[in-house]
Amino acid sequence: MPRLLVIGTGLIGGSFALAMRRAGAFARIDGYDANASTAEQAAELGLIDRPVTDLPQAVAAADAVLIAVPTSAIADNVRRVAAAVVRPTTTVFDAGSVKGSVVANLRGRGGIPAWFVPSHPMAGSERRGPDAADTHLFRDRHVILTPQPETDTAATARVRGWWAAAGARVFETSAEIHDDMVALTSHLPHLIAYAYMGWVDAPHSGDPRAFAGPGLQDFTRIAASDAAMWRQILTDNRAAVLAQFDGWSATFARLGTLLREGRFDELERWLASARAARARLSDPPDA
Amino acid sequence: MPRLLVIGTGLIGGSFALAMRRAGAFARIDGYDANASTAEQAAELGLIDRPVTDLPQAVAAADAVLIAVPTSAIADNVRRVAAAVVRPTTTVFDAGSVKGSVVANLRGRGGIPAWFVPSHPMAGSERRGPDAADTHLFRDRHVILTPQPETDTAATARVRGWWAAAGARVFETSAEIHDDMVALTSHLPHLIAYAYMGWVDAPHSGDPRAFAGPGLQDFTRIAASDAAMWRQILTDNRAAVLAQFDGWSATFARLGTLLREGRFDELERWLASARAARARLSDPPDA
Numbered sequence: 001m002p003r004l005l006v007i008g009t010g011l012i013g014g015s016f017a018l019a020m021r022r023a024g025a026f027a028r029i030d031g032y033d034a035n036a037s038t039a040e041q042a043a044e045l046g047l048i049d050r051p052v053t054d055l056p057q058a059v060a061a062a063d064a065v066l067i068a069v070p071t072s073a074i075a076d077n078v079r080r081v082a083a084a085v086v087r088p089t090t091t092v093f094d095a096g097s098v099k100g101s102v103v104a105n106l107r108g109r110g111g112i113p114a115w116f117v118p119s120h121p122m123a124g125s126e127r128r129g130p131d132a133a134d135t136h137l138f139r140d141r142h143v144i145l146t147p148q149p150e151t152d153t154a155a156t157a158r159v160r161g162w163w164a165a166a167g168a169r170v171f172e173t174s175a176e177i178h179d180d181m182v183a184l185t186s187h188l189p190h191l192i193a194y195a196y197m198g199w200v201d202a203p204h205s206g207d208p209r210a211f212a213g214p215g216l217q218d219f220t221r222i223a224a225s226d227a228a229m230w231r232q233i234l235t236d237n238r239a240a241v242l243a244q245f246d247g248w249s250a251t252f253a254r255l256g257t258l259l260r261e262g263r264f265d266e267l268e269r270w271l272a273s274a275r276a277a278r279a280r281l282s283d284p285p286d287a
Numbered sequence: 288m289p290r291l292l293v294i295g296t297g298l299i300g301g302s303f304a305l306a307m308r309r310a311g312a313f314a315r316i317d318g319y320d321a322n323a324s325t326a327e328q329a330a331e332l333g334l335i336d337r338p339v340t341d342l343p344q345a346v347a348a349a350d351a352v353l354i355a356v357p358t359s360a361i362a363d364n365v366r367r368v369a370a371a372v373v374r375p376t377t378t379v380f381d382a383g384s385v386k387g388s389v390v391a392n393l394r395g396r397g398g399i400p401a402w403f404v405p406s407h408p409m410a411g412s413e414r415r416g417p418d419a420a421d422t423h424l425f426r427d428r429h430v431i432l433t434p435q436p437e438t439d440t441a442a443t444a445r446v447r448g449w450w451a452a453a454g455a456r457v458f459e460t461s462a463e464i465h466d467d468m469v470a471l472t473s474h475l476p477h478l479i480a481y482a483y484m485g486w487v488d489a490p491h492s493g494d495p496r497a498f499a500g501p502g503l504q505d506f507t508r509i510a511a512s513d514a515a516m517w518r519q520i521l522t523d524n525r526a527a528v529l530a531q532f533d534g535w536s537a538t539f540a541r542l543g544t545l546l547r548e549g550r551f552d553e554l555e556r557w558l559a560s561a562r563a564a565r566a567r568l569s570d571p572p573d574a
Contacts, residue, residue, distance in 0.1 A: 122498055122500035123501065141500060141501075142498065178498075180491070180492045182498055184491060184498070191543075192506075193506060194557070195561070196535065197561040197565045198557060198560065199538045200564060201564035206468040207573045208472050209568060209570060212472050213472070215476060215508075216476055217568065218506070223565040227559035227561075230558055234546055235551050242546060248486045253536075256529070256536075264518055268514055270485060271517055275481070275484070275513075277487060277488035278507055280496070281484070281499055286497075
């Protein structure tokens with residue numbers, strides 16, 4: 001009778017719990033949240049079977065533990081869990097957006113437990129909390145695992161299986177490549193979208209809202225995300241984000257130069273090439 | 288028995304025809320397209336009643352003429368229509384993304400007819416052609432009218448009524464403010480999205496597709512738009528786009544500096560302010 005414990009019963013933890021319930025992967029799903037009322041709300045919404053307040057006891061009874069908390073709190077939670085793990089097959093994984101800082105933190109203070117599998121679902125929403133949870137949040141999404149040299153391969157295989165049961169496609173890479181690539185595919189786009197909304201909000205000749213269509217709404221949707229969470233992600237992955245920032249800025253400046261200098265044929269070739277890249281974005285990744 | 292003639296039976300012209308059919312605003316809807324097979328396809332799809340090939344005859348019979356063609360072809364089409372208008376109440380309007388260049392072109396060659404109302408629906412899609420037409424494309428969208436000193440106010444009122452019948456909210460402003468504001472709300476976001484896809488397509492440490500989530504998909508959706516059309520729009524509105532380019536670039540650089548210098552509290556205040564602006568983006572515009 002395998003048991004799942006979800007630490008952090010918000011959007012990600014709650015959605016994973018729902019997906020596991022749908023998949024019938026666990027006989028019981030407990031939920032713990034630093035904010036007890038969040039776990040109670042998750043239980044009322046049917047995301048988890050039971051809100052728990054005694055974390056060590058819940059960990060001792062769990063076969064799987066998902067740590068779905070802000071990136072800055074992941075390492076501390078792994079250490080709290082480590083103090084309570086008593087069964088050899090208990091497997092612990094996270095859902096954090098940044099990997100390098102967590103791995104470095106663990107390696108520097110107590111080591112990386114063999115049963116801990118760093119993982120990151122490329123799914124989310126600008127909404128937060130248990131009432132934003134969605135059974136299908138991970139369906140057809142990608143989940144990146146970054147197992148470390150210390151990580152037990154059997155634990156990695158179990159985590160892979162649970163994410164697959166949630167409907168996701170699972171990939172493995174290093175923490176370094178993960179952080180570099182999510183800076184590209186997620187963190188810098190968020191920074192651009194926030195910056196764009198800041199610019200839209202500056203004084204202009206007219207009211208931008210009269211001129212806003214669905215294109216702008218989609219382009220800036222990720223700027224509706226929680227500011228404190230994104231401050232943390234950008235802070236934790238600063239070096240990789242700044243490297244992407246510089247690379248993208250140079251590319252963007254070149255495109256501006258084509259427009260400024262009236263090199264319209266080159267501009268159109270550039271747009272056509274970017275459009276083709278956009279069309280390939282949904283293709284299956286290289287293995 | 289009012290008749291509508293749609294010149295250019297693609298996404299915009301076809302969607303307007305469908306919306307007018309639904310509203311029962313016209314007894315007959317004719318369609319003309321420089322590519323005759325596009326008009327025939329529009330008729331087969333039921334967007335228009337009849338594809339026409341004799342443009343002067345169709346104009347002479349029309350009460351309303353929508354010119355839904357690429358921005359670079361609008362002024363020429365207005366002049367073609369002008370040569371065929373025979374009824375005093377015939378009203379002609381366009382759907383172009385840029386206004387200043389069209390108005391200047393007309394004023395310089397033949398003048399701006401009193402029956403021509405420059406208009407621009409803030410709606411669209413990355414898809415094109417008659418089979419992308421959608422009855423509800425304009426519902427709850429904004430349409431900007433930029434009537435000129437030459438424009439008959441009764442013609443403006445009629446065009447306002449038709450767009451309202453399509454479900455849109457109608458605003459009036461100058462061609463200059465229109466072009467400045469759409470550079471902000473549409474043209475520069477397209478340039479950024481194209482540039483971002485170009486950067487994603489450059490060599491990186493991993494395959495971006497493995498790390499792409501719905502955030503990146505939404506952020507870059509407008510980069511799936513037709514490259515030739517966007518080359519034209521960026522060309523026609525170059526000065527306004529470059530002005531927005533420079534303003535936004537300075538804003539974005541400042542945000543980068545906050546991250547680079549580790550000014551995380553300021554960064555978070557910036558993100559929170561941008562997030563609040565995003566939440567207000569759907570509010571009704573100031574009158």
